[in-house]
Amino acid sequence: MTNKEKVDNLISDISELKELVNGMRDMDICPLSFFSQTFDLAYKILRDLHVLEGLQIDAFQKQMQAYQDVIESALLLQETASAPFTGKQPVSLNEAMEKKNLSDFRKAFSLNDRFYFRKELFGDDEAKMNKIISDLNDIQSYEESVRYLNDKQGWETENDAVPEFMKLLEKRFR
Numbered sequence: 235m236t237n238k239e240k241v242d243n244l245i246s247d248i249s250e251l252k253e254l255v256n257g258m259r260d261m262d263i264c265p266l267s268f269f270s271q272t273f274d275l276a277y278k279i280l281r282d283l284h285v286l287e288g289l290q291i292d293a294f295q296k297q298m299q300a301y302q303d304v305i306e307s308a309l310l311l312q313e314t315a316s317a318p319f320t321g322k323q324p325v326s327l328n329e330a331m332e333k334k335n336l337s338d339f340r341k342a343f344s345l346n347d348r349f350y351f352r353k354e355l356f357g358d359d360e361a362k363m364n365k366i367i368s369d370l371n372d373i374q375s376y377e378e379s380v381r382y383l384n385d386k387q388g389w390e391t392e393n394d395a396v397p398e399f400m401k402l403l404e405k406r407f408r
Contacts, residue, residue, distance in 0.1 A: 237289060244282045251275045339371040342402045354395035355387070376407040 235243075254272050258264050343351065348363075356363040366386060373379045380400075383389065389396045 237286070240282065240286055240289075244279065244286070247275060247279050247282065251279065339403070339406055340367055342406060343367075347398075347402075351395055351399055354393060355389060355399060370403065376404055379403055379407075 251272060254268065254275070258268055352358055352360055352363050356366070366383075369382065369386075370379050373382060380403075383403075391397075
């Protein structure tokens with residue numbers, strides 16, 4: 235069962251509890267079955283909330299593990315690169331995180347970048363920009379990406395935004 239289905243069931247149970255309680259509002263004496271039903275339903279709601287909480291904790295732990303893996307790999311790369319006579323440059327944590335983010339090209343842009351590129355390169359057309367970025371995300375090489383952009387966009391190289399966009403695209407493949 236998905237999270238959405240679990241939440242929908244929870245909402246349904248809460249609605250049922252609300253109906254039971256509202257039905258007893260004007261009664262002077264409540265039948266004993268009312269308390270048994272409401273306690274059972276309230277317990278089920280609490281149990282379901284606890285399950286959802288556990289799922290969120292698991293998701294958070296997986297996310298934290300992924301971040302920890304990136305940090306550990308960056309540290310390992312830095313240690314390896316720092317070894318004498320290797321000739322390799324150390325890799326910073328920022329570089330490792332940036333490389334990970336650029337594997338999904340949609341995440342390569344700051345909010346300011348998105349506004350700037352949308353205005354300067356895509357004629358303020360958000361849908362067009364999203365389509366191009368999504369397509370670029372599926373392309374596996376820098377050269378192929380450049381060909382795609384030349385075919386689809388044909389940008390003028392005098393535009394200052396073009397080299398900035400291409401710099402981000404190039405970073406994705408290095």
